[in-house]
Structures are given as structure tokens and as C-alpha cells.
Amino acid sequence: MTESDVVAGSEALSTEIAALVVGVRARQPRAIGRAISLIEDRRHSRGQLIGELYSHIGRARVIGITGPPGAGKSTLVDRLTRRLREDDETVGILAVDPTSPFSGGAILGDRIRMQNLYTDPGVFIRSMATRGAMGGVTPATHDAVDVLDAAGFDWVLVETVGVGQDEVDIVRSVETVLLVTVPGLGDDIQAIKAGIMEIADVFVINKADRDGVERTYRDLQMMVSMDEGTARRPQILKAVAVRNEGIEEILSAVRDHRRWLRESGELAGRRRRHLRLRVENILKEHVLAMAEESGGLESALERGLNALSDPYAVADSVIRGVLRRHAPSAQRAETEE
Ligand SMILES: Nc1nc2c(ncn2[C@@H]2O[C@H](COP(=O)(O)OP(=O)(O)OP(=O)(O)O)[C@@H](O)[C@H]2O)c(=O)[nH]1
Ligand SMILES: [Mg+2]
Known part of the structure; x- marks a missing residue:
């Protein structure tokens, strides 16, 4: 970003952005991909892009799928997507890996797992690489969600690995957070508790074909019942993603949660918190850029x-x-x- 970029907020809409906006609105994969690349590269024109798309967002159901590495998040995303496609609902998928600078392998794995989905025009899948710089991956993810929302996808699924602050910030922008865990991760539950527990809306114990499911279920139940702070006690579900079990229940829990968000008035509060977080991130980035430039x-x-x-x-x-x-x-x- 150069100084002139920082101050050139009001310049005329470039033909490049205008074309991208048309392409994104027409749900053209190439345009969507290029729009997300422009965001990832932190080009200044991303502000214009989001500005142009902003009146078209707010329709998608944005779901965050988070949890420890290897818990089966991608498999779940794949199965949820297939189920939604049966009802002709369109799905945009963002796989974010902010923790590992070497996410190439994981992304390749996801590509293989989700192969059939890649050829479906009702599905768009994008991996977002890590960004080390301050204000890096979080604002980029929020912007990318906006792009998919404005493209008209009925659902946007955001997969994030790990349980750090970045993940918490990323999933804060979504409507419903699915926290995926697996049986027998006793210490893991402690880690979850410390980080992301308070923002989980639905717990999914995946790999319920393994030993120790009931124990994990009880542990989670106890943890959830001890937490007085949450406005709504999260549901705890079991799933075997590889066998397509529990998928229907997850979708129904997501729908229940969405209904509750609207009826309880909680949605307005979340939107406000999310906007604040996002604007703060943009401010930090801009002020730092100005500090460096001038x-x-x-x-x-x-x-x-x-x-x-x-x-x-x-x-x-x-x-x-x-x-x-x-x-x-x-x-x-x-x-x-
Ligand atoms: N036994 C069993 N294995 C599963 C289940 N769901 C997923 N797996 C397997 O667990 C492994 C990891 O699955 P992924 O879907 O890649 O997990 P992930 O959470 O996306 O992993 P990262 O993105 O690398 O953190 C794969 O080999 C899956 O086939 C399940 O329900 N039962
Ligand atoms: Mg994955």
C-alpha cells in the first residue's frame, strides 16, 4: 500500500472493479476468485470493491466450522454441502488456515476430499492462505465472506483450524459457530474452553464411531451447563461425517440457532460487535500504513x-x-x- 493509496479513498470506480462487481454478482467463479485474490493481496481497491458489493450482502447464512486439526471439519463441510445441494441451495466455502504458513498440504487434502464439489456450479470453494502481517487474515476473511454473500450463495461455510485469537475473530463474523471436536480429547476440551468455547453455538462431536463418545458428551454437557455467561446453551450433537451420520441434525440445529438469533434480538448485538471489530481492524491497518508512509x-x-x-x-x-x-x-x- 502506498501513501497515495491510503488517501485516494474517493477516486472514481475503476473499470477493473466495475467488471469484478458485475462478475461477482453474476456468480462467475473467475470473478469471485479474482475478487478474493485482490482482497488477499490487500490492494487498496478492495475498499471500493466491498463498497460496491455492500448493498447486496446480508442474505447468506454464514456458518463457521472450527475446532482442532484433523477433527473432520472439511469432511463435515463436504457432507453439509452435499446435503444442501440436494435442496438446490448454493454454497460458498472458505477454508482458512491462519496458523500454519505451510497450508499447501492441507489445502491439497481438502481438494481431494471435495473433488466432486469443485465441478458443481452451485458450489464455490476457496482456500485462504495465511497472512503474517498485522490485521492480516481476519479482515481478508470478512471481506471474502462479503464477496460470497454478494455473489448470492445461499450459504457461506467458513472452515478455520485451531483455536487461537484469529479464529475467534474470524468466526465472530459468522451467524452460527459449529465447534467440531472428537471423542477422547480431554485436554482439548480444556484448550477449547480457554479459547473459543464461549462463542460456540453448536458443539459437534465428530468421529462418534470411536470410543469415548459418551464421556466427551458428558464432559461437554457439564462444561456447557456450568457456563452462566452464554445467552443460550449450545446444543451438543454427535456425528460420523465419513458415514454421513448426524448431518441432518446439524443443519436443523443451525436453523434453530438462526431462528433464536432473530427472535431474541441477539443478532443485532452480534452485528454491532462484528462491525466494530472489523472497523477497528481496518483502522489499525490504515493508521499503520500512514505511519509507515508519512x-x-x-x-x-x-x-x-x-x-x-x-x-x-x-x-x-x-x-x-x-x-x-x-x-x-x-x-x-x-x-x-
Ligand atoms: N473415523 C472417522 N474418521 C473421520 C470422520 N470424519 C472425518 N474423518 C477422517 O479424519 C481425517 C481428517 O478429516 P478432515 O475432514 O480433513 O479434518 P479437518 O478438521 O478438516 O482437518 P484440518 O483441516 O487439517 O484441521 C480424515 O482422514 C477423515 O477421513 C468420522 O466421522 N469418523
Ligand atoms: Mg480441513
């Missing part, structure tokens, strides 16, 4: 390293630099002092 971040850091400034003074001087460049009135006030 606030003299690097030279201010140099002074900090030479012990001439403390970190607060470095940050202050960077902010003053940004203001001098971007807000003429602030500059005037400062010179008048």
Missing part, C-alpha cells in the same frame, strides 16, 4: 533504538508526522502554538 515510522524507530526516545515518545512523534501530512488544520494549529 509519519516517519522508520526514522522514529531509529531514534528509539538509540535511546533518544522512549516508545511512547516514538509513537507520539509518528502520530504528529501523520497529522502534519494528512490534516492541514492540525498542522496550522501546531504552528500557531
Whole structure:
């Protein structure tokens, strides 16, 4: 991102973006893919793209599928998608792997598992690679969900691996969070508890063909009943994704949850929290870009390293630099002092 990118918010809609918008709205896979690439590359025009698409979003049911590595998330996504396709519902899928910089293998695995779906025009599948930079993968995922929503997919399924803060932030943008776990992961439940537990709307114990299902079920039930903080006690379901068992129940739990969100008024609160998170992320990214471009971040850091400034003074001087460049009135006030 360059400085002119940062300040050129109001420039005319480029022909490239205009064409992408038309393509996305027509649900053309190539246009959708290019739109998501533009978002991933963090091109400044992504703001324009989202701006153009924004009046068309809000129709898709956005479901997050998260949980430990290998729990069967992709298999579940595949089976849920097949079931939805039987009812002619269209599905956009985002597989996000923010934790591993080497997600190529996992993505390949997903491709093989979901092979048949790749040729179905009612399904779009996209893996989103990791981004190390601050404000990286989370805003990109939110934007990509918007693209799929605006493309008119009835459902958007977002798969994320792991239980870190990135995942929590990603799945916060969805309507319903499915937390997939497997039998016998005693310690795992502790990990889940620490991280993502409070945002799970439905628990799925997958691989219920394995030993220890009942134990895990009881553990989860106990954990859920002890949590006073949640507005609604999450449902706990069992599934054997490879045998297509429990899929119907999961979809029905998702529909129940969606109904509750609307009837309880919880949806409005979630939307507000989500918007705040998203805007905060964009702000951080923009302010940092401005600091690098016009606030003299690097030279201010140099002074900090030479012990001439403390970190607060470095940050202050960077902010003053940004203001001098971007807000003429602030500059005037400062010179008048
Ligand atoms: N026994 C059994 N195996 C399953 C079940 N569901 C999935 N698997 C297997 O578990 C393995 C991992 O499945 P994935 O769907 O790739 O799991 P994932 O959670 O998407 O994995 P990552 O994306 O790598 O975190 C595969 O070999 C699946 O065939 C199930 O219900 N029972
Ligand atoms: Mg997977």
C-alpha cells in the first residue's frame, strides 16, 4: 500500500472493479476468485470493491466450522454441502488456515476430499492462505465472506483450524459457530474452553464411531451447563461425517440457532460487535500504513533504538508526522502554538 493509496479513498470506480462487481454478482467463479485474490493481496481497491458489493450482502447464512486439526471439519463441510445441494441451495466455502504458513498440504487434502464439489456450479470453494502481517487474515476473511454473500450463495461455510485469537475473530463474523471436536480429547476440551468455547453455538462431536463418545458428551454437557455467561446453551450433537451420520441434525440445529438469533434480538448485538471489530481492524491497518508512509515510522524507530526516545515518545512523534501530512488544520494549529 502506498501513501497515495491510503488517501485516494474517493477516486472514481475503476473499470477493473466495475467488471469484478458485475462478475461477482453474476456468480462467475473467475470473478469471485479474482475478487478474493485482490482482497488477499490487500490492494487498496478492495475498499471500493466491498463498497460496491455492500448493498447486496446480508442474505447468506454464514456458518463457521472450527475446532482442532484433523477433527473432520472439511469432511463435515463436504457432507453439509452435499446435503444442501440436494435442496438446490448454493454454497460458498472458505477454508482458512491462519496458523500454519505451510497450508499447501492441507489445502491439497481438502481438494481431494471435495473433488466432486469443485465441478458443481452451485458450489464455490476457496482456500485462504495465511497472512503474517498485522490485521492480516481476519479482515481478508470478512471481506471474502462479503464477496460470497454478494455473489448470492445461499450459504457461506467458513472452515478455520485451531483455536487461537484469529479464529475467534474470524468466526465472530459468522451467524452460527459449529465447534467440531472428537471423542477422547480431554485436554482439548480444556484448550477449547480457554479459547473459543464461549462463542460456540453448536458443539459437534465428530468421529462418534470411536470410543469415548459418551464421556466427551458428558464432559461437554457439564462444561456447557456450568457456563452462566452464554445467552443460550449450545446444543451438543454427535456425528460420523465419513458415514454421513448426524448431518441432518446439524443443519436443523443451525436453523434453530438462526431462528433464536432473530427472535431474541441477539443478532443485532452480534452485528454491532462484528462491525466494530472489523472497523477497528481496518483502522489499525490504515493508521499503520500512514505511519509507515508519512509519519516517519522508520526514522522514529531509529531514534528509539538509540535511546533518544522512549516508545511512547516514538509513537507520539509518528502520530504528529501523520497529522502534519494528512490534516492541514492540525498542522496550522501546531504552528500557531
Ligand atoms: N473415523 C472417522 N474418521 C473421520 C470422520 N470424519 C472425518 N474423518 C477422517 O479424519 C481425517 C481428517 O478429516 P478432515 O475432514 O480433513 O479434518 P479437518 O478438521 O478438516 O482437518 P484440518 O483441516 O487439517 O484441521 C480424515 O482422514 C477423515 O477421513 C468420522 O466421522 N469418523
Ligand atoms: Mg480441513
